[in-house]
Amino acid sequence: MTAPAIEIARLSKRYRDLTAVDDVTLRVERGQIYALLGLNGAGKTTLIRMLLGMIAPTAGAVRVLGADVPSGDRAAWAKVGYLVEAAAAYPELTVRENLDVVRRLRRLPGTGVDPVGDIIDRLALAPYADRRARTLSLGNLQRLALAKALIHAPALLILDEPVNGLDPAGVAEIRALLASLAHRHGTTVFLSSHLLAEVARLATRVGILHHGRLVGEHDADHLDRHRRRHLRLATRDDDAARAVLRAHGYHPEPAPTGLLLADPRALAEPEQVAAVLVHGGAPPAELHLEEEDLEAFFLRTVAPDAAPELTEAGDA
Amino acid sequence: MREAWWAELLKVRRSRLPWITGLAFAIAALVCGMFMFILADPARARAFGLIGGKAQLSGASADWPGYLALLAQAVAVGGLGIYGLVAIWLFGREFSDRTAIDLLALPTSRTAVVAAKFAIAALWALLLALLLAGLGLLIGALLDLPAWSAPGVAAGVGHLLATAGLAAVTTTPLALAASIGRGYLAAVGVLFAVIFAAQVIAALGYGAVFPWSVPGLYAGIAGPDQDPPGILGVGLVAATGAAGAVATAWWWNRADHAR
CATH class of the missing domain: 3.40.50.300 (P-loop containing nucleotide triphosphate hydrolases)
Known part of the structure; x- marks a missing residue:
C-alpha cells in the first residue's frame, strides 16, 4: 500500500x-x-x-x-x-x-x-x-x-x-x-x-x-456549506413586516437597517418571502440574499470577533 | 560530495572575493619585497624615512632565508584574517543571501555541503599560499637576494606553506560562528576578537597553547629567542580545526533552522 x-x-x-x-x-x-x-x-x-x-x-x-x-x-x-x-x-x-x-x-x-x-x-x-x-x-x-x-x-x-x-x-x-x-x-x-x-x-x-x-x-x-447566508430586507414599516413574517413561521431578526432572515426556507425561496410581505400589506422595498465570503468565513473561524459583515450575493 | 563541490566552485568562480584575497596576498608579497629592498641598503632605508625605520625594526635579513621567513610571518598574521574571511563568506553568505534553506532538504546531504565548503576553503588557502610563494620567488629573484640555495629555498617555501596550513585550519570555528550567527556580522566580530587575543596571548608568552597564536609562533614572528610551538601547539591547532569542522557539520544537521 x-x-x-x-x-x-x-x-x-x-x-x-x-x-x-x-x-x-x-x-x-x-x-x-x-x-x-x-x-x-x-x-x-x-x-x-x-x-x-x-x-x-x-x-x-x-x-x-x-x-x-x-x-x-x-x-x-x-x-x-x-x-x-x-x-x-x-x-x-x-x-x-x-x-x-x-x-x-x-x-x-x-x-x-x-x-x-x-x-x-x-x-x-x-x-x-x-x-x-x-x-x-x-x-x-x-x-x-x-x-x-x-x-x-x-x-x-x-x-x-x-x-x-x-x-x-x-x-x-x-x-x-x-x-x-x-x-x-x-x-x-x-x-x-x-x-x-x-x-x-x-x-x-x-x-x-x-x-x-x-x-x-x-x-x-x-x-x-459552512458559509453563513441570510436575506436582508427593508420595508416602509419594519415592525409590521416582522409581525407578518412571524405569522407565517419565519424568524426575522432586527438589523441596523431593516430585517435579517436566516431560515432555510427563506433562503431557498426568497420570492415566497416577498409574496408573503406583499399580501400582508408590508411590501419589501429591498430584498437581498447576502452570503459570507470566504475571507469572512476564514476570519470567523480563527477570530470570531473580527469577522466582517456578509457581502451581497444577489437580489431576489 | 561531488555535486556540492561543483556547486561551491561555481559560486566561488562567480564571486569577486577570490580576486580580492589574491590581491591582498599579492600586496603582502610586494610589501615583504619592499622590506627586502630597503633592508638590502641601509642608506636607502634612511631615505625611505618611516617605512625604512619600520623595515629595519622587522629584524629580517635581506636574503632568501630572511625573505621567505618574512613571507611566512605575513601569512601567519594576514592569513588568519584572510582565510577567516573566506570561511565566513563561504558559510555566512548562505544566510545573508537566504539561500541556506535551499540546501537543507536535498538528496545531497548537509554534511556533504559543509564538507564541500571546507574543501573549497582548503583549496583556496592553498592557492593563496602558492600565489604568495610564487610571487615571493619572483620578487626575490628580481631583487637578486643573496644566499640562494635550492634546499634552503625549498625549506623556506615548505615552512611558508605549513604556516598557511596552520592558519587555515584555525579558521573552521569561524565557519561555525557564521552559521550560528546566520550571516557575516557575528563571525567577523569573532574574527577580530581572535586576532586580538592571539596577539595579546602570544605577547604574554602563552601563544603555544592558544591555537590562533600558533601559526605566528611557528613562523618565528616572536623572534629567534622564542621556542617554536611544538607538538602541543600544533596538536591544539589540529584539534581546534577538527572540532570547528565537526561542530559546523553537527550544527547544520541538528540545529533548528527556524529563520
Missing part, C-alpha cells in the same frame, strides 16, 4: 514560553492539493519547516512520502520540491546557473533531457535565463524559486506562500501550473497561505491553523 504523501500526528513545537505548533494531526493523500491557511504567526512556516526536517519537533511524528523525517530519514528529499518563505537565489549567478546548482545538488542528469532548459521554458523564464539573479524583479525571483522547487518533477510540492510577490497574472499562472501538476501528473501539493479565497480555487482540502492549532479541516467543495 502506498503511504500518504504527508502524515502528521500530534505534532508540537515549543520554544520556552511560545507554542508555535500545538498538537496538530493531519494527513495529505497522494494527488491532493492541501492548503494550510492561517494568519501571520499562526505556525504555518514552523509546521512546514518541521515537514522538511529543518526544525525538530518537540513532540509528535512526521512522515513525508513514508520517510520518518525527525529521525533523519532523507529518503523523501529526491521526490520533494519546496519553497519556504521568501524566494532567494545566489545574486551573482544567472537564472540558468542558479538552476544548474539545484540540478547538480539534486543529482539530475545534465545530458539528454535538459531539466534546466525545460523548467526555464515552463516557468516563462527564458527572457531572463542569462541575467544575474540580483537584477530580477520580485515576481521573477519568485518564479525562479518555483522553478527550483519544480526542476525535478517532484511527487510532492511543499510551498509556503507560493504566490507572494506575484502580480495577478502571475498568480493565475501559478494557480494553473499547480492545478495542472496535480491533475495531469498526480503531484501532491501542500501549500500555506493566508488567502482563503485564492487557495479555495485551487485546493481540494483546506486546513485552518490558528495559534498553532488546527482549528478546522474542510473539503474545498464543501466550504459553501
Whole structure:
C-alpha cells in the first residue's frame, strides 16, 4: 500500500514560553492539493519547516512520502520540491546557473533531457535565463524559486506562500501550473497561505491553523456549506413586516437597517418571502440574499470577533 | 560530495572575493619585497624615512632565508584574517543571501555541503599560499637576494606553506560562528576578537597553547629567542580545526533552522 504523501500526528513545537505548533494531526493523500491557511504567526512556516526536517519537533511524528523525517530519514528529499518563505537565489549567478546548482545538488542528469532548459521554458523564464539573479524583479525571483522547487518533477510540492510577490497574472499562472501538476501528473501539493479565497480555487482540502492549532479541516467543495447566508430586507414599516413574517413561521431578526432572515426556507425561496410581505400589506422595498465570503468565513473561524459583515450575493 | 563541490566552485568562480584575497596576498608579497629592498641598503632605508625605520625594526635579513621567513610571518598574521574571511563568506553568505534553506532538504546531504565548503576553503588557502610563494620567488629573484640555495629555498617555501596550513585550519570555528550567527556580522566580530587575543596571548608568552597564536609562533614572528610551538601547539591547532569542522557539520544537521 502506498503511504500518504504527508502524515502528521500530534505534532508540537515549543520554544520556552511560545507554542508555535500545538498538537496538530493531519494527513495529505497522494494527488491532493492541501492548503494550510492561517494568519501571520499562526505556525504555518514552523509546521512546514518541521515537514522538511529543518526544525525538530518537540513532540509528535512526521512522515513525508513514508520517510520518518525527525529521525533523519532523507529518503523523501529526491521526490520533494519546496519553497519556504521568501524566494532567494545566489545574486551573482544567472537564472540558468542558479538552476544548474539545484540540478547538480539534486543529482539530475545534465545530458539528454535538459531539466534546466525545460523548467526555464515552463516557468516563462527564458527572457531572463542569462541575467544575474540580483537584477530580477520580485515576481521573477519568485518564479525562479518555483522553478527550483519544480526542476525535478517532484511527487510532492511543499510551498509556503507560493504566490507572494506575484502580480495577478502571475498568480493565475501559478494557480494553473499547480492545478495542472496535480491533475495531469498526480503531484501532491501542500501549500500555506493566508488567502482563503485564492487557495479555495485551487485546493481540494483546506486546513485552518490558528495559534498553532488546527482549528478546522474542510473539503474545498464543501466550504459553501459552512458559509453563513441570510436575506436582508427593508420595508416602509419594519415592525409590521416582522409581525407578518412571524405569522407565517419565519424568524426575522432586527438589523441596523431593516430585517435579517436566516431560515432555510427563506433562503431557498426568497420570492415566497416577498409574496408573503406583499399580501400582508408590508411590501419589501429591498430584498437581498447576502452570503459570507470566504475571507469572512476564514476570519470567523480563527477570530470570531473580527469577522466582517456578509457581502451581497444577489437580489431576489 | 561531488555535486556540492561543483556547486561551491561555481559560486566561488562567480564571486569577486577570490580576486580580492589574491590581491591582498599579492600586496603582502610586494610589501615583504619592499622590506627586502630597503633592508638590502641601509642608506636607502634612511631615505625611505618611516617605512625604512619600520623595515629595519622587522629584524629580517635581506636574503632568501630572511625573505621567505618574512613571507611566512605575513601569512601567519594576514592569513588568519584572510582565510577567516573566506570561511565566513563561504558559510555566512548562505544566510545573508537566504539561500541556506535551499540546501537543507536535498538528496545531497548537509554534511556533504559543509564538507564541500571546507574543501573549497582548503583549496583556496592553498592557492593563496602558492600565489604568495610564487610571487615571493619572483620578487626575490628580481631583487637578486643573496644566499640562494635550492634546499634552503625549498625549506623556506615548505615552512611558508605549513604556516598557511596552520592558519587555515584555525579558521573552521569561524565557519561555525557564521552559521550560528546566520550571516557575516557575528563571525567577523569573532574574527577580530581572535586576532586580538592571539596577539595579546602570544605577547604574554602563552601563544603555544592558544591555537590562533600558533601559526605566528611557528613562523618565528616572536623572534629567534622564542621556542617554536611544538607538538602541543600544533596538536591544539589540529584539534581546534577538527572540532570547528565537526561542530559546523553537527550544527547544520541538528540545529533548528527556524529563520
